[in-house]
Amino acid sequence: MVFGRKKSDNKDAKPTSTLADVIQWTDYSGKEKDVVWKHPSNQIRWGTALIVQQYEAAVFFRDGKIYDVFGPGRHALTTPNMPVLTKAFNTLYQQPLFHSTVYFVAIKEFDGLFGGRTQTRELFPLLANGQYWYKVSDSTLFVNEVVGGNLNISPEEISKFLKGFISENLMKELAAYSLETVFTEGLETISLKLRNAIYDKFKRFGLDLFDLRFNAIDTEDQYRELAVMTKQGVSASEVLRMFTMRESAKELGKSTGGAGMGGAFVIPPLIMDQNRQPQQSQQQIQKQDDEALKILRNRFANGEIDENEYLKKKQILEK
Known part of the structure; x- marks a missing residue:
């Protein structure tokens, strides 16, 4: 709860006749x-x-x-x-x-919780939550910008505003990161970077955001394996290439009853030690890229993904 309780919610009510000493x-x-x-x-x-x-x-x-x-x-x-x-x-x-x-x-210190979902630069889903600590550093600015002349504003409304404000801005900042960055930099580093990124936005309301910590940043179950790969040094473009081919293989397997699909789209075991993997030639890599782009175009043509997702993933695969 953020805003103090009021005796009356009617802003047109006559001033109380009781005078306080x-x-x-x-x-x-x-x-x-x-x-x-x-x-x-x-x-x-x-x-x-x-x-x-x-x-x-x-x-x-x-x-x-x-x-x-x-x-x-x-x-x-x-x-x-x-x-x-x-x-x-x-x-x-x-x-x-x-x-x-x-x-x-x-003007003492307060804390609050935030949470939300967004997606990485490559459009992989992310779920995040955490805690933040703040205090009013400019009471004049806070009353002007947050309270204003709205005498009917409720405690729940202001509490919801602050939680929504920080959650929205954090998820927006997190969306600028790649899957690789999110899962290799660590929660402490991400927390510090995003706290600094939105610090000035809090200042606009007379608030000092002096600490922020992510408790967890995760992805959906079907993408978790890809997050593990990024931690082991697999590039985001390679992860996206593999994911595109695997998802397309599933769809093709459904349409053909699974016949003959066992080895058509084999995903290399990238979770194993990278030094044990056979080196791929440039021609093999280019062939995989071409195949992944072809599958991506088919998915876009079939309406499985929208234009925005198609263009972003296409740009990554063409790097």
Whole structure:
């Protein structure tokens, strides 16, 4: 949960008539998990005490704008202490009360979970999940960009937004990697690279993404053997070539009842020690490439794969 609980979800509701002698974060039911809490009263008497605890900031929000921000301590809400709001509304000091929404922002460390699915540069599927750690580094920017003037936004909506934001961006970054890179660099290296890749995007919302770790990056069962091959030094183009031929062999086997297909598309045992494999001549490799391209064209012509997948795999095979 990210956003503090509210007394009312009706943004058109009249301001509460109860005036607080002290304004502070008083709803502790979700304080360990909430990043923001909105004070229930937006009518404030001049001279009221504002108490901001350690690891908090109090943000005064009115008419879609932020005016004054207070750090930890006890503050008297007087015109000298609120210069921005007083200057913007120069008649406020003549009134016994003024209106402003007060957001308390927790600036301690929080954590969250992410997960999703994407595909590698060669269009092999990937499934990933992990954990991230963050904190609000700019409370003004966070309230402006994430909370804004939407007083009806719920805790679940903001929590869903943050989780969706990081998951979407991580999966997008992961899609730029090859199968070989994903399964040979290791989770720690991938985590550091992707954390750095999306760090500035978090900064846009006033958030500091100070750590991120992938717990697992995997692929679907039928592709797992290919991932093992990449760890043993088999190139992505070779893996794709073998996969294309094997999948096509299965389809051809079905169409012919399996007769005569036993050795037509034999996949070399690449999981064994590479030094024990017989060296292939350039002509043999070219022949395999031509055969794989032919099969790929047939699969595209038969509607088994779309144009985007066809062009990407064709480019890899032609390298």
